[in-house]
Amino acid sequence: MTAYLITIFLSLLVAVAELFTKFQDEPFDVIRKWPALLYLFVNLLISCVCLYILTKTDIFGVAGEIDQLKAALTAGLGSTVLMRSKFLKANINGKEAAIGPEFIINVFLETLEKSIDRNRAMERKKMVEECMADIDFYKTKDYVVTTILASSQIDSPETARELINSTTEIAESPMEDTDKSYALGYLILDNMGEKFLKTLFHDGNRDRFTR
Structure with a gap:
């Protein structure tokens, strides 16, 4: 036994x-x-x-x-x-x-x-829409890039360049402003995770970045 x-x-x-x-x-x-x-x-x-x-x-x-x-x-x-x-x-x-x-x-x-990807996709969608719903992309993009690069202490030039290029591609895309904000939210989520996205635009600074 x-x-x-x-x-x-x-x-x-x-x-x-x-x-x-x-x-x-x-x-x-x-x-x-x-x-x-x-x-x-x-x-x-x-x-x-x-x-x-x-x-x-x-x-x-x-x-x-x-x-x-x-x-x-x-x-x-x-x-x-x-x-x-x-x-x-x-x-x-x-x-x-x-x-x-x-x-x-x-x-x-x-x-x-x-199965996990489907469930995760729904969670990510809900999270991004809640966090980025009233956020203005153009007021936010430089702050996001600077904060991610500074707070994560990224040493790789390739990683930093990829982040900047991704943000630029969103800015130059024909998407509506709301969709650009959502795309930026997914970029933040992919690079820094849930907790970072949820706390990036807190009560003390959120008004600076809203439409």
Whole structure:
């Protein structure tokens, strides 16, 4: 029983770490979505099957605690390797595809990523519209660039140049002023995150930048 608990713990730990690494924007939201739960369950199931096979075939022996620990470690960590294996590669519609367990895992992860992106897109839209609704783009753009460059201590000339160029492109675009303000909001969000966007135009200075 202890061997199975160790196997379950290790397989879930490795699977959760993989999900967190892939979805860094909302890591703790990931494991509440059904594709992630299914992915964790499949990891757990495969690891338990591996442990069962290892103990029944007596590869490590089952007499002592050390032997069972070896089997549990192999099954718990080996399930991830097994799920990432591919038997061969095929060219489908000009794209290289792996044939094997990895193909199924990639489908799970892509489904999860799309689900997160859709939810995240709605949250970002609401946040930008709330923060930038009455903000004048032309009053704000220089302040935004200066504040981001100064507060984040950006040392890379390329990063600074990209920020300035993006702001200039928004200014020169044929968009309406409101849309330019929203585009600037997304630029702030991408570069500095939610907290920075929400506090950039606070009560003390917001009147300076409103239309």
